[in-house]
Amino acid sequence: MNTSRAVPSSAPSGTPQPAPRRTPWWAAAAGVAAVGAGVVLGELAAGLLSPSVSPVTAVGGAVIDAVPPGVKDWAISLFGTADKLALLGGMGLVIAALAALGGVLEWRRRFAGLAVIAIFGLVGVAAVLTRAEGSANAVPEPLLAAVLGMVLLRWLIRRLKDWSDADADADADADADPAAPAPAASAEATPAAGEPAKGPMGQPPARPARRRFLQSLAVTAAIAGVGGVLASTLRGAAAAVVELRGKLVLPGPASRAQPIPAGAELGLAGLDPLITPNKDFYRIDTALRVPLVDPHQWKLKVTGLVDHEVELDFDALLAKPLTERYITIACVSNEVGGELIGNARWLGWPVRELLAQAGPKPGADMVLSRSADGWTAGTPLEVLTDTRDALLAVGMNGEPLPLEHGFPVRLVVPGLYGYVSATKWVTELKVTRFADDVAYWTPRGWSERGPIKTSSRIDVPRAGRSVNAGTVDFGGVAWAQHRGIGKVEVRVNRGEWEQAELAPAISTDTWRQWKLSVPLGPGQYEVQVRATDLAGVPQVEERAPVAPSGATGYHTVTVDVKS
Numbered sequence: 001m002n003t004s005r006a007v008p009s010s011a012p013s014g015t016p017q018p019a020p021r022r023t024p025w026w027a028a029a030a031g032v033a034a035v036g037a038g039v040v041l042g043e044l045a046a047g048l049l050s051p052s053v054s055p056v057t058a059v060g061g062a063v064i065d066a067v068p069p070g071v072k073d074w075a076i077s078l079f080g081t082a083d084k085l086a087l088l089g090g091m092g093l094v095i096a097a098l099a100a101l102g103g104v105l106e107w108r109r110r111f112a113g114l115a116v117i118a119i120f121g122l123v124g125v126a127a128v129l130t131r132a133e134g135s136a137n138a139v140p141e142p143l144l145a146a147v148l149g150m151v152l153l154r155w156l157i158r159r160l161k162d163w164s165d166a167d168a169d170a171d172a173d174a175d176a177d178p179a180a181p182a183p184a185a186s187a188e189a190t191p192a193a194g195e196p197a198k199g200p201m202g203q204p205p206a207r208p209a210r211r212r213f214l215q216s217l218a219v220t221a222a223i224a225g226v227g228g229v230l231a232s233t234l235r236g237a238a239a240a241v242v243e244l245r246g247k248l249v250l251p252g253p254a255s256r257a258q259p260i261p262a263g264a265e266l267g268l269a270g271l272d273p274l275i276t277p278n279k280d281f282y283r284i285d286t287a288l289r290v291p292l293v294d295p296h297q298w299k300l301k302v303t304g305l306v307d308h309e310v311e312l313d314f315d316a317l318l319a320k321p322l323t324e325r326y327i328t329i330a331c332v333s334n335e336v337g338g339e340l341i342g343n344a345r346w347l348g349w350p351v352r353e354l355l356a357q358a359g360p361k362p363g364a365d366m367v368l369s370r371s372a373d374g375w376t377a378g379t380p381l382e383v384l385t386d387t388r389d390a391l392l393a394v395g396m397n398g399e400p401l402p403l404e405h406g407f408p409v410r411l412v413v414p415g416l417y418g419y420v421s422a423t424k425w426v427t428e429l430k431v432t433r434f435a436d437d438v439a440y441w442t443p444r445g446w447s448e449r450g451p452i453k454t455s456s457r458i459d460v461p462r463a464g465r466s467v468n469a470g471t472v473d474f475g476g477v478a479w480a481q482h483r484g485i486g487k488v489e490v491r492v493n494r495g496e497w498e499q500a501e502l503a504p505a506i507s508t509d510t511w512r513q514w515k516l517s518v519p520l521g522p523g524q525y526e527v528q529v530r531a532t533d534l535a536g537v538p539q540v541e542e543r544a545p546v547a548p549s550g551a552t553g554y555h556t557v558t559v560d561v562k563s
């Protein structure tokens, strides 16, 4: 270390020295490189230790959860299916900016930048801990990332100081007696091998210090780069499964899907399509990194309270007589008026057939389904053994399941929210009892049972849109899976409920479209919708949040009618 440390940022100088002025930029670069290397190694470690959650994906997931639904919808409408990519890109920019700031702070004041990185690490730990998919072995990664980032930043800033000090010394020499020998020939300022030796009168001793800093920066950037390549190679494994899926040809159904009755699709502009295309289908799971399951390696085990354990591989499953059904699935986290619901044509083998082979023992009342990434759902045994079309699904809208929707095999159960039934990448069905086993979300503030609540939504006119005075067309969807929708009503400005026209239903397991034309003069109106199921039970008016068992309340939109 140089003993004659000058004040680096305000070194008075007769000859203008570029380095000190550029120093904050180098400090910022040091911050970005150090944090980049840390983050990348954290991701790599996560790839090995806890494939389902990494520091970055955990923070990303936390951001997704924290963002209000309006902003989320806006981001999805802006970026479409690239919303997760946009989120990761945006996070990258924010992290880089804060890392640059950390570098400059550390340059200005020792530990200030390290504190910034430590906060990064703590945010990462907090995110990992609060993520649904978080587990104990996901905690060390953000800490490792932060510690590495801090060590690298400290190292880089020290070298940058050496360079800056050497520059300042050179300035001082230039200002002082030029014949005097250069002071403070410290180890750091000693020319390295290959560096031309400097005469006392010639080049400033800044050169080797500069080179050392730049070397260190390059090493750090290389760690980040190589780590990044490795991390993305891990991700490239996805490509192999994508290819297997692409080659897969699914058999036809032994039992065809219900025909779609004429008029089931009202064709109202702005109304969600009756059948949700796979690419638009909402995706909810705890895995920012999609589990990659090779169908040829896939096995499903039926275990627990059964007469015979059963094991099924993918070819055996495809050889079964398959059933095709339209089924609308929904997420318990769907807000009133929300989009976390979709209707698809699923192809699969009825779960009850599989359970019949296994023979559940008396006393069993729950099936704990487990996915390749360890997530679990607890479904009432009776729901999986009654006559409804609960499927071990392999196909979605005529294709193999998309990777994000559970390839190669998932559960689809009419009438229950996804978190208690729709296990994607399913690998085990354990027949058990609610008293003995607890599913993933149950200890996390969500109810043990999750029947879907009767709900309705206004899609047209879109909230906040203005429409022309005259006859205004309202339209939307209503759902009460496995009970069926019997009636949809609309009211304007809390007036009388008016019955909407209901499109024919595909089945009681699917949503139904509705529409109603209302003559409206110019002004602003509050419009509400409510549905009643086929048993005559209306949806709940009282507002309730999504936790613990699904939102209730009437979807309410404000419509501006222009003259």
Ligand SMILES: Nc1nc2c(c(=O)[nH]1)N[C@H]1C(S)=C(S)[C@@H](COP(=O)(O)O)O[C@H]1N2
Pocket: 281, 282, 283, 284, 285, 286, 287, 330, 331, 332, 371, 372, 373, 375, 404, 405, 406, 417, 418, 419, 421, 422, 423, 424, 425
């Ligand atoms: N393996 C796994 N399966 C899962 C989940 C999950 O986190 N992991 N989430 C469930 C939830 S909460 C819902 S709403 C549905 C959503 O299915 P989708 O993403 O195909 O729409 O998947 C269910 N299956």
Ligand SMILES: [Mo]
Pocket: 284, 330, 331, 332, 333, 417, 418, 419
């Ligand atoms: Mo969900």
